[in-house]
Amino acid sequence: MKKMRLLLSKKQRRQLQLLEILIKEKRWFHLKELATRLDCTERSLKEDLSNLRSTFDEFLIESSTNGIKIAYEDSIGLEVVYHHFYKESQAFALIEYLFFHKDVSNEFICKKFNLSYQSFYRLIRTINQKLQTKYNVKINLNPLNLIGDETDVRFFYAQYFAERNYYMEWPFPEFKENAVTDLITFFFKLYGYPLTFSVIKSYKVLLTVYLSRIKQGYFIDMPTTFDEYKELYQGVENVEEMLRYFSLQLGVELNEKVLEQFFIIFIQENFYFSPESLIEASKTDEYAKNSTTFIKDMFKDLCYTYDLEIENLDEMLMHVHNTSHLVRRELFSEFLLFDIKTNTNEDFMSIFPAFYDDLKNHLITYMKTMKHDLNEEILKHMIYTVYTHWERLLPQLLRRRKSIKVLIISRFDDHHAKSMIDFLNFYCTDNFEFSQMIKYNLTVKDIEASDADVVVANFMMPELKKKPFICTSSLSSLELVEKLNAFFYDFTSA
CATH class of the missing domain: 1.10.10 (Arc Repressor Mutant, subunit A)
Structure with a gap:
């Protein structure tokens, strides 16, 4: 859903899509193909390319008889594209x-x-x-x-500033960044909420937007559950002194009403600060019980189907449960222009397609069972949460993939072939099985009859037709590693 792109002009939307295609697919394009995909004339496309060349110093947009292709340094990210279109x-x-x-x-x-x-x-x-x-x-x-809707207003602005600015920039001159960091750290430690670099960065943006809106007199209708959270900080030693200090630093009086508004992201039904609190609630709360039961069954089924282990099950119950309730309360749970979560999820989907589909279907059933709106962006965020928060999930899934059998042959001697195997065993993943054939009268027919998935040799073999073949005479050792890893990805994704 790219509805917010409609706030850009038609030309800006076309240029943004053009850059996304060139960057994502990283190949040569003929003008006719690009014009068809962008639904524009080749003349308009040429004007766009000329404009983009003069606008973006970070990109080299090449033209040749092969067509159009983009090149850029490894230090350049997609952010530069979206920052430009926000600014324009x-x-x-x-x-x-x-x-x-x-x-x-x-x-x-x-x-x-x-x-x-x-x-x-x-x-x-x-x-x-x-x-x-x-x-x-x-x-x-x-x-x-x-x-x-003040929840929508706050989320929109927080997501806007998260996409509009570089990650390490501070876009709020009215508020001291260090003071916001200290305030969040104080309360997060008090409630036992885990603190990481990315968590702090996200909540600094989100909660500073909240502070700014509160300062301007905008408030959200509160649930009735704040008292239980209030008790946690009211008994803390020197808390009043700390709140006066933060009030002076931020220019906002941090009274009870403001603190309610500031932490409303957490002060809601069905949000839990710890796995223990969710599990305890599931003993008496029917909703929490149904939610945790379904999530447990989901993980049990996935573990059985894909021969997986889940070391942090309790934490995953909390993460999946909480994520399903964080509608417009967590950055990048939705997007405006920069759909970074979809890019990440597409990587997961392309590498582990069957697991991805099963997980998605389980989560759709969960949302329907728990009577959530089937919000595609929240679903996407939940999929991302499972992939990234399940400890050691990715190595387990990778180990399930078939190992690639690589036959190494050298024109020099068997010792050279063995040294190549030692080198590749060190630099490649454990998804490869390297071997050599110790046979003095080795023929192409012998090689083709072997169980090797790919053959590597430091000489050409034009006669070899029935096996994928990599000739290393024009490759460095590290380039060979890169080729094999690419082959593994293509072979196991096919």
């Missing part, structure tokens, strides 16, 4: 401005963005139409503010 979008620029400036007049925005009144009203109408295809939010007129 008038719609997103206006939405961002309204985050930092409350109650702006129509006249002021027209002057600031160099808009006629007609263009201004057309822009607002377009923004509201596109935003409301996905979020219950809109820009109110005179004064201008982004309002609506």
